[in-house]
Amino acid sequence: MKSLLLRNDESTNSSLDFSKGITFKNPFVKISVIGAGIGGLASACLLATKGHQVMVFEKNSRVGGKMNIVEEEGFRFDTGPSLLTMPHLLEKLFSECGENLSDHLNLLPLSPICRYNYQDGTVFNCFEDRFNTQQEINEIAPEDSESYSKFLDYAEAIYNKTAEAFIYNPLYDFSDLKNLDLFSFFGIDAFSKVNERVDSYFKSEYLRKFFKRFTTYNGSSPYLAPATLNVIPHVELNQGGFYVDGGMYKIAETLFWLAGNLGVEFTFNAEVSMIEESKNRVKAIKVENTIFESDLIIANSDATETMLNLLPEHSILEKKKTKVRAIEPSCSGFVLLLGLDKKYNELVHHNIFFSDDYEHEFEQIFTEKVMPDDPTIYIANTSFSNPSHAPKDGSNLFILVNSPYLSENYDWNTKEENYTTKVIAKLERRGLKDLSKHIQFKDTITPKGFYEKYLSNKGSIYGTSSNKRYAAFVRPRNKSREVKGLYFVGGSTHPGGGIPLVIQSAFNAVELIERYEG
Numbered sequence: 001m002k003s004l005l006l007r008n009d010e011s012t013n014s015s016l017d018f019s020k021g022i023t024f025k026n027p028f029v030k031i032s033v034i035g036a037g038i039g040g041l042a043s044a045c046l047l048a049t050k051g052h053q054v055m056v057f058e059k060n061s062r063v064g065g066k067m068n069i070v071e072e073e074g075f076r077f078d079t080g081p082s083l084l085t086m087p088h089l090l091e092k093l094f095s096e097c098g099e100n101l102s103d104h105l106n107l108l109p110l111s112p113i114c115r116y117n118y119q120d121g122t123v124f125n126c127f128e129d130r131f132n133t134q135q136e137i138n139e140i141a142p143e144d145s146e147s148y149s150k151f152l153d154y155a156e157a158i159y160n161k162t163a164e165a166f167i168y169n170p171l172y173d174f175s176d177l178k179n180l181d182l183f184s185f186f187g188i189d190a191f192s193k194v195n196e197r198v199d200s201y202f203k204s205e206y207l208r209k210f211f212k213r214f215t216t217y218n219g220s221s222p223y224l225a226p227a228t229l230n231v232i233p234h235v236e237l238n239q240g241g242f243y244v245d246g247g248m249y250k251i252a253e254t255l256f257w258l259a260g261n262l263g264v265e266f267t268f269n270a271e272v273s274m275i276e277e278s279k280n281r282v283k284a285i286k287v288e289n290t291i292f293e294s295d296l297i298i299a300n301s302d303a304t305e306t307m308l309n310l311l312p313e314h315s316i317l318e319k320k321k322t323k324v325r326a327i328e329p330s331c332s333g334f335v336l337l338l339g340l341d342k343k344y345n346e347l348v349h350h351n352i353f354f355s356d357d358y359e360h361e362f363e364q365i366f367t368e369k370v371m372p373d374d375p376t377i378y379i380a381n382t383s384f385s386n387p388s389h390a391p392k393d394g395s396n397l398f399i400l401v402n403s404p405y406l407s408e409n410y411d412w413n414t415k416e417e418n419y420t421t422k423v424i425a426k427l428e429r430r431g432l433k434d435l436s437k438h439i440q441f442k443d444t445i446t447p448k449g450f451y452e453k454y455l456s457n458k459g460s461i462y463g464t465s466s467n468k469r470y471a472a473f474v475r476p477r478n479k480s481r482e483v484k485g486l487y488f489v490g491g492s493t494h495p496g497g498g499i500p501l502v503i504q505s506a507f508n509a510v511e512l513i514e515r516y517e518g
Contacts, residue, residue: 029517032057032285032294034272034310037065038499039489040300041255042093042506047298047513048262049097056264057287059271059455064252065300065490066454066461067499073441075339075396076389078248082350082380082398083241086500090251093503097258104254106245108385113241114350116210117430124206125348128240141204151201151211155234161187162231167495170508172477190469194222194229195359209354213376216402218497219330219462221362226469243349243385251499272301275310275486282485296485296517298509303464303476303492304329304457316482327476328467329405329460330497331365332447336399336423339441343383343395346431351379353430366467369404371419377401377427394440399423403447405458412446420444456492463491478508479516487513 029052033040036058044054062068067080084090087107094101101107112125122140127133130149137145170176189197198211212222214232222229244250260266267287274286275297284293299306307316307324316324354376355361361372380398383390390396401423404410420442428435447459457464464475475494480486489505491497 029053029295030293031055031296031298032292033298033300034275034285034306035059035065035300035490036063036256036266036268037300037490037502038067038252038255039491039493039502039505040065040298041252041259042503043298043300043487043489043509044259044264045093045097045255045262046506046510048259048264050510054259054264055292056259056266057270057272057285057292058266058268060453061268063256063266064249066450066456067249067252069247069249070337070443072443073339074391075337075394075441076247076382076386077337077396077398078380078382079335079337079398079445081248081499082243082382083236084244084248084251084499085235085241086239087242089500089503089507093506094258097262099258104257105250107242108245109240110243110349110385112348113236114352115348116206116213117346117351117353118206118209119354119356122206124210126210126237128237130237133237137207141202141206144202144204144207147201147203148207151198151230152234152238154197154201155230155232156238158188158228158231159234162228166473167501167504168507170478170512171473171494172479172508172512189227189230192227194225194227197227197230198222209358212358213352213354215466216331217462218466219332219402219460220466221331221366223359223362224366224467225471226466229466243382246386247382247389272310274312275299275306275483277312277315277483277486280315280482280484282483294485296487296513298487298489300490302454302456302490303327303488305455306488307476311483311486320482324476327457328465328471329457329492330462330465332403332405332450332459333445333461334371334401334403334419334423334447335445336397336401336420337441337443337445338397338399338424338435338439339390340395340397340435340438341391341393341440342438343393344432347379347381347384347395347397349381349384351381353377353379353427365402365404369407369409371401371403371410371415375401375423375426377423377430379427391440399427405460406447406451407458412448416444416446460492463493463497466496478505479512485517 031052031054033044033056036056048054070077091101112127116124134145194215202208215222215225215229270287272285276284282297284291355374364372378400383395451459487509489509493505495501
C-alpha cells in the first residue's frame, strides 16, 4: 500500500476561498473515496473544493480506472474511452474547482469522426458537418440522404425531453420527481426498440448498421434496448465528439493534478476490503489491516460489487441483495493492442469494420453469451492524430470487439489465443494486408482481465446495460437507501457509463450529500 499526498498549500490557500459556497455544517468532514476512476476523481475534486478532507483509495497503481494507458516499446495506447462527448460537463467540473479546462486540455474535433467499412468493400466517412456526411450518403445510399437529417432531428428531440428530467437529475426522492413533465416521458420512444426505429427511418443496410452501432456505446444491444437510446447519435453527431490532444488518458492525469492541487490525498495499491458501519451509518473503510475512519464514503467501485461484497452482511436485506444480483451488466470487451512498424492508409483515427450479420452477432453476445463468429471490429489509431504515439512510420492500434460479460458459456483461459488470431486474420481479409507481419508489440485484455483489474460486475466495461425498457432509468442511485453516508458514483450508477455521465454522477452525489448531510 503506497500513500501519496499531493498538496500545494500555497496555491490552494491563495486561489480558493473555502468560506465561499460551503453548505455543510462541518466543512472539514473526513471523506473516503473508493476508487480513482473518473467518478472518484471528479467527486474528490468537488468535495475538496468545498473544504473537506478527502482521501482516495485506489486498488491499482495509477488513477483513471478503466480509463487507462499502456506504454511499451515506443508505443502508447489508451485502453479506455476513445472519444469525449458533452465536454460542457468536464468544463463545468473544472470551473467549479476554480480552473479553466482549456488551460489544461486541448480538445480536438476529428475529420472524419469515424470511417465505417462494410463487408462488400463500401467505405463511409462520417463527419460532424451534416452536409459533408450527406455527400458521403449520396454516394452509397442516396435514398437515405434526407432521412439522415430527419433522424438526427428525432434524436435531438429525445435529448431535449430526457436531459434535464433524467440525465441532470439525481432522481432520488420526490423532490426530484415532482417537476417531471410526464408528457415528455411518453415522447422518449421507450416502447420501441432501437433497431425498429432505425429501420423505420432508413432503407439501406449501410445506414441501418451505422445508427444501430451507437447503442454499443453504453454496452447494450440495438435489438433489445429501447429506442430512447437513439439519443446517443445526437450527442456525438449534433453536439460533437472530441479527442484530447496527446491522448484520452490526459483527462485522468489532469483530474489527478487538480485533486492534488486541492489537497486530496491518494493511496495506491490499496484495495478496500470492507466498509464498516454502525447503526446503519458508515463508520470506516478497511484496507488490508488498517482502518480509516470516515464520516462519508464515496464508492466509485462497481455498485453491485460494493453492495454485495464490501458492506457487512447485515447491512442489506436479502430481498435487496437478490435484486442487486439480478442487475444486468453491460457487455464486456476483448481488447487487442498492436504496435506496428507500418502505417495503413485505410485507417483514420476511429474505424469500424462491420460484420455481415449484425443481428446474429448481437444474439451471440447477449443471448448465447459467446464471442461472435463474425465480429464487428473497432480500431482506434491515435497515431493518426498524434504520430508520437508510435515509432517513426509505425502505428498503434487499439482494437476492440464487443464481448459477453463473464459467464460459464465462454472460457477465456482456453480461447484467448485463438480469438486473437481470428481478429488479426479478419482484419487482413478486410484490407490491412500482411498485418501479422508488421506486429512489433502485442497485448490483450479479456473480460476476465477487466474483472480482475477493476472488479467490475462480471467484467463489464460500460457499467449497467440498458437492454430493458426502463433499465436506463432504474440504475442504482447515487445515494444508498440502506446505509447512511454511503454514496455511489461511476458507470454502474445513475445516469450511466461514459465520461460525461460518470462526471454527472459525481455532481449528483455531491448534490445529495448537501441535501442530506448539510
